[in-house]
Amino acid sequence: MSATLFTPLTLRGITFKNRIAVSPMCEYSSEDGFANDWHLVHLGSRAVGGAGLIISEAAAVSPEGRITPDDLGIWKAEHVPFLQRITAFIESQGSVAGIQLAHAGRKASHASPWKGGAEVPPAAGGWQTVAPSAVPFTTGETAPLALDAAGIGKVIADFRAAAVRSLEAGFKVIELHAAHGYLLHEFMSPLSNQRTDEYGGSFENRIRLLLEVTAATREVWPAEYPLLVRISATDWTEGGWTVEDSVALAAVLKTRGVDLIDCSTGGNVPAAQIPVGPGYQVPFAERVKKETGMPTGAVGLITTAQEAETIVSQGQADMVLLARELLRDPYFPLHAAHELGVDVQWPDQYLRAKPRLRQ
Numbered sequence: 001m002s003a004t005l006f007t008p009l010t011l012r013g014i015t016f017k018n019r020i021a022v023s024p025m026c027e028y029s030s031e032d033g034f035a036n037d038w039h040l041v042h043l044g045s046r047a048v049g050g051a052g053l054i055i056s057e058a059a060a061v062s063p064e065g066r067i068t069p070d071d072l073g074i075w076k077a078e079h080v081p082f083l084q085r086i087t088a089f090i091e092s093q094g095s096v097a098g099i100q101l102a103h104a105g106r107k108a109s110h111a112s113p114w115k116g117g118a119e120v121p122p123a124a125g126g127w128q129t130v131a132p133s134a135v136p137f138t139t140g141e142t143a144p145l146a147l148d149a150a151g152i153g154k155v156i157a158d159f160r161a162a163a164v165r166s167l168e169a170g171f172k173v174i175e176l177h178a179a180h181g182y183l184l185h186e187f188m189s190p191l192s193n194q195r196t197d198e199y200g201g202s203f204e205n206r207i208r209l210l211l212e213v214t215a216a217t218r219e220v221w222p223a224e225y226p227l228l229v230r231i232s233a234t235d236w237t238e239g240g241w242t243v244e245d246s247v248a249l250a251a252v253l254k255t256r257g258v259d260l261i262d263c264s265t266g267g268n269v270p271a272a273q274i275p276v277g278p279g280y281q282v283p284f285a286e287r288v289k290k291e292t293g294m295p296t297g298a299v300g301l302i303t304t305a306q307e308a309e310t311i312v313s314q315g316q317a318d319m320v321l322l323a324r325e326l327l328r329d330p331y332f333p334l335h336a337a338h339e340l341g342v343d344v345q346w347p348d349q350y351l352r353a354k355p356r357l358r359q
């Protein structure tokens with residue numbers, strides 16, 4: 001039998017063996033931004049499990065761009081060697097290694113979830129956060145500093161330098177994190193951007209930073225390697241970023257060297273009402289794809305082989321990204337192939353455990 005989920009997808013010069021990607025997932029397991037054995041085993045297991053694309057967790061482009069002091073980072077040359085080890089292993093399993101480049105903006109300087117998640121003050125190892133405007137994410141938290149022109153220039157330069165290091169580290173895909181209420185999304189949404197300069201107000205002004213970061217990244221990222229952008233396709237809040245904005249943005253990004261839009265939602269305001277359910281974000285990926293012709297990735301509560309297959313076979317998205325299901329089962333792609341009746345390669349070491357296909 002054949003299943004669209006297990007047909008290859010090519011973006012630029014890179015071919016993914018199937019349409020299943022590991023969605024970026026913060027592990028909060030780094031010291032000073034360094035990857036370590038945890039990241040090798042975590043990402044490596046999912047390569048053994050057969051995902052076509054493995055996107056590392058949000059890697060901070062600067063120390064102040066970390067969500068927590070425990071975040072992965074790629075702001076200095078010393079971060080590169082261990083990442084090289086990870087990308088080499090991922091490739092050895094026939095998967096493609098991607099990295100999500102991120103700046104947490106006003107949501108930075110918090111404790112990791114299992115350390116309580118609260119704001120970390122500078123005296124306790126935290127730092128002053130930055131954002132488009134001096135508006136905190138949660139009432140009562142320290143206000144971020146509104147970035148000035150030099151600060152914006154540094155953000156762009158940090159993304160560019162991180163892209164250069166990503167290449168040195170052996171990644172073949174970059175995903176820019178412009179979702180979930182982090183810095184780039186904060187600029188895009190009127191709910192967090194109250195600027196009156198050329199980075200605030202109109203849609204064109206609010207997407208300016210993302211376009212500048214995209215251009216700086218594309219400038220140093222090889223033409224044969226794909227560039228993805230993750231967006232929150234809606235703020236789910238009156239007066240916020242809308243799906244219409246997402247469609248308009250995707251049409252622009254299509255002309256700026258971006259190859260796929262990864263359509264998540266929400267995260268920019270705590271009070272948003274989100275109708276969470278199986279595949280609840282898929283319609284956004286579908287709409288962006290249908291209205292712009294831009295390839296898309298669908299993410300969010302996709303947990304079964306059949307759901308994933310339906311999304312890609314019906315052309316709602318070109319790729320599915322799975323997060324929590326792949327934490328529960330790193331071998332989900334191998335299991336999904338079996339369930340869909342597709343014969344895929346298992347690692348030699350595991351061949352004796354490969355189930356026979358039902359005919």
Ligand SMILES: Cc1cc2nc3c(=O)[nH]c(=O)nc-3n(C[C@H](O)[C@H](O)[C@H](O)COP(=O)(O)O)c2cc1C
Nearest residue numbers: 023024025026057058299300301302322323324325
């Ligand atoms: C432990 C964990 C860490 C996450 N970290 C990130 C991240 O670094 N970057 C990101 O864009 N999304 C992150 N997310 C969101 C996921 O990538 C994904 O969009 C979300 O969990 C919905 O997919 P799922 O229903 O398959 O889990 C994280 C989710 C989880 C569960």
